[in-house]
Amino acid sequence: MVKDPRLPDPLSWQTFSVGLWKENPVFVMLLGLCPVLAVTNTAMNALAMGLATTFVLVCSGVIVSLLRKVIPKQVRIASYIIIIATFVTITDYAIQAISLDLYKALGAFIQLIVVNCVILGRAEGYASKNPLANAFINALGMGVGFTFALLCLGVVREVLGSGSLFGIDLFGSSFQPWAVFVLPPGGFFVLAFWLFVFAVFRKRQQRIKTAQQEVADAA
Amino acid sequence: MSEETFNNQPSMPSSKALILTLGMIAMMSGLLVVLTYQLTKPIIEKNKQEALQKAITSVLPDAAVSKSYQLDENGLTLLEEGQTANDEKNAVYAGYDAAGNLSGLAMVSSARGYQDIVKVLYGYNLNTRGVIGITVLQSTETPGLGDKISSDPGFLANFEGDGLDVGLNEDGSQVINKIHTVKNGQKENPWQIDGISGATVTSTAVGAGLGESTSRMLPLLNKFKDALPAQLQQ
Numbered sequence: 001m002v003k004d005p006r007l008p009d010p011l012s013w014q015t016f017s018v019g020l021w022k023e024n025p026v027f028v029m030l031l032g033l034c035p036v037l038a039v040t041n042t043a044m045n046a047l048a049m050g051l052a053t054t055f056v057l058v059c060s061g062v063i064v065s066l067l068r069k070v071i072p073k074q075v076r077i078a079s080y081i082i083i084i085a086t087f088v089t090i091t092d093y094a095i096q097a098i099s100l101d102l103y104k105a106l107g108a109f110i111q112l113i114v115v116n117c118v119i120l121g122r123a124e125g126y127a128s129k130n131p132l133a134n135a136f137i138n139a140l141g142m143g144v145g146f147t148f149a150l151l152c153l154g155v156v157r158e159v160l161g162s163g164s165l166f167g168i169d170l171f172g173s174s175f176q177p178w179a180v181f182v183l184p185p186g187g188f189f190v191l192a193f194w195l196f197v198f199a200v201f202r203k204r205q206q207r208i209k210t211a212q213q214e215v216a217d218a219a
Numbered sequence: 220m221s222e223e224t225f226n227n228q229p230s231m232p233s234s235k236a237l238i239l240t241l242g243m244i245a246m247m248s249g250l251l252v253v254l255t256y257q258l259t260k261p262i263i264e265k266n267k268q269e270a271l272q273k274a275i276t277s278v279l280p281d282a283a284v285s286k287s288y289q290l291d292e293n294g295l296t297l298l299e300e301g302q303t304a305n306d307e308k309n310a311v312y313a314g315y316d317a318a319g320n321l322s323g324l325a326m327v328s329s330a331r332g333y334q335d336i337v338k339v340l341y342g343y344n345l346n347t348r349g350v351i352g353i354t355v356l357q358s359t360e361t362p363g364l365g366d367k368i369s370s371d372p373g374f375l376a377n378f379e380g381d382g383l384d385v386g387l388n389e390d391g392s393q394v395i396n397k398i399h400t401v402k403n404g405q406k407e408n409p410w411q412i413d414g415i416s417g418a419t420v421t422s423t424a425v426g427a428g429l430g431e432s433t434s435r436m437l438p439l440l441n442k443f444k445d446a447l448p449a450q451l452q453q
Contacts, residue, residue, distance in 0.1 A: 071240055072232045079244050086248035090255045097262040100270050107359070183361065 011134050019141030025118040026149035027198045032118040035109050036150060037187035043166050045105050046154025047147065052091045052110060054143025057119050059087045061139030064127040071128075080123040081114070088114040118146060149194075156190045157181045274325075275312050278342030278352035281322040282314025284451065290439055295446040307338075308432065311440070314342075319451035321345065326436055327356065330428030333420040334359045337368070339428055342382075343437070349382030349409075350398065350429060358421075365421035373403075374422060377412045384409035385433045391441035394434045400426030 025031045035053070040046040060083050064071075071079045092110050096103045103110070113119065122142055127135035158164060161181030163171045180186050275285045288311040289296050289304040295311070304310035312325040323345060329338040338357035341350050355369045368374060377383060388395050396410040400423045406413040412429070414422040440447075 067244070071244075072237055074232070075237045075241050078241060082241075082244050082248050086251050089252050093255045093259040093263070097259040097266065100263075100266045104357075179364070 011137065015134055015137045016141035019138065019143070019145035020148065021145070023142075024145045024149060024198075025142055026146060027195060029118075029121075031121060032116040032146065033191070034112065035116065036153060037184065037191060039106055039109050040150055040153035040157055040187060040190075041161065041182040042105075042158045043151060043154040044102075046150040048095070048102055049106060049109065050143070050147025050150040052095065052106075053113055053116060053118070053146055054140070055091055056084060056087045056113050056116075057122060057143045057146070058136060058139045059090075060084045060119060060123055061127040061135045062132060064123045065130060065132045065135035068128045068130075076128065077120075077124070080120060080128075084119055084123065085114050118142060152194050153187065153190050156193075157186055161186055271312075274340045274354045274356060275314055275342075277354045278325050278340055279314035279323040280352075281316040282325075283317045284315045284319075285325070286313045286315070286451075287311070288313060288447070290436060290443065292439070295440075295443040311436070313447060315451040321447070321449045321451075323351070324440070326432055328425075328428035328432035329357075330424040330431065332358065332360050332424035333365050334361070337421060337424045337428065339368075339425055341378075341429060341432070343385070343433075344382055347381040348386045349384055350378060350433065351382035352378050353425065353429075360418070360421045365418050367415050367418045368421050368425055371415050371418070373413060374415050377406070381409070383412065383429070385437055387437060387441055392438050394437055397434050398426055398430040 019025065021028075023029055026033070026036050032053070035049050039049045060080070063083050064080055067079070067083075088111060091113065095106065095110060122139055126138050130138070155165065158166075159170065160178045161183075163169065163175040163177045178186075181190065272285065276282055279285075287298040287302070287304070289298055289309050290311045291305070291309045298304065298310075307327050308329065310327055314322050314325060316322040324343045325340055326343065327338060327340055329336050331337070336357065337355070337360065339353045340356050341354075342352040343349070344351045353368075353375075355366075358366065358368070360366050360368070383398050384396065385394050385398060386396075387393065396408065398410050398412065400412040400414045401407075402419075403414050403416040405411075412422065412426045414426075
């Protein structure tokens with residue numbers, strides 16, 4: 001696994017899937033937790049936030065990758081921030097144009113995408129060292145992974161906290177919603193639950209892998 | 220890590236190159252942002268108009284068309300399309316039904332809630348002299364508790380029928396009874412709002428905002444009512 005990070009990655013399925021599972025920004029790297037906790041009170045908000053972040057991630061990744069040989073090392077962070085901020089502003093206007101209700105629900109967190117460490121992390125750690133196609137696919141994978149993580153939280157919180165999914169009532173009027181799940185503490189509970197689930201999964205996978213290794217070694 | 224990268228640099232590029240790169244990137248960024256702003260501006264304006272129109276229809280069920288006015292000590296003035304009142308609190312939206320008759324007025328009230336200002340658009344029925352409906356324009360109240368002001372059936376029942384009584388005194392200079400919120404289940408008079416238990420602060424804020432707005436706007440409205448056409452001119 002250890003390789004010089006300055007060497008470009010060969011383009012493969014790994015380039016995309018790494019963001020989904022092995023380096024999932026939320027469940028593995030624990031980055032960008034602010035929107036993860038704040039705007040996952042409904043599945044719709046989670047999806048919108050995930051898509052907005054993915055858009056910024058992909059666009060800034062592409063531009064950073066294109067300009068990677070032009071931007072001097074000394075001003076790279078400043079340049080990345082400008083590029084990211086540009087796309088965040090574009091997203092901000094776009095969401096206002098698409099739906100004001102959605103814009104109200106997401107509140108300040110659209111603007112705060114600019115300080116989401118996943119995006120700067122990808123720009124600095126991947127896009128600035130890899131060709132366009134790799135940067136695009138990797139950013140897309142990270143975005144999908146981030147959206148997936150947000151949805152994991154959003155679905156659980158909306159179903160338990162409001163008794164609905166994507167605004168559609170699931171249980172009828174007899175269901176007493178568990179209001180704590182749409183409140184901030186609920187975000188922490190659900191995040192902890194998912195982290196636990198994913199940690200168990202990863203442990204198990206690792207165990208299987210070592211067992212297989214042992215079998216192979218013995219044979 | 221950064222130290223390592225710096226050591227790898229053969230030589231420091233001139234500051235001119237640095238400034239040029241940043242300048243170019245900033246210029247491109249500015250261009251993109253302005254382009255998006257120009258493209259989305261009309262759509263956003265339209266969305267805002269539609270949202271306002273929807274809010275007006277929800278507090279004045281009969282209204283098909285609405286006209287915006289500005290009402291303050293200087294009088295009632297019609298606002299042209301695209302114009303907004305000098306202060307949102309001074310805006311009056313007159314709703315006309317399909318036949319062109321004045322069906323009611325919608326006004327904005329605001330007061331501090333639990334988290335931030337709670338801004339409410341309310342409908343005023345000219346015949347019953349009552350507040351007949353509210354819709355929340357802006358609120359960051361706690362979901363599940365404070366946001367009940369837009370869903371709690373018991374709370375919304377306050378505005379049913381003739382609505383909250385905001386009749387004026389004989390010379391029309393002030394509201395006889397100012398609207399206020401009482402504890403859940405203790406409503407006795409038609410100018411009191413039955414609060415929500417569990418959302419006391421927010422429901423009190425709605426009452427305070429309505430009380431402030433009605434006691435300020437309705438006497439003014441009474442004074443300048445001749446400027447308000449009862450029929451919509453075609």
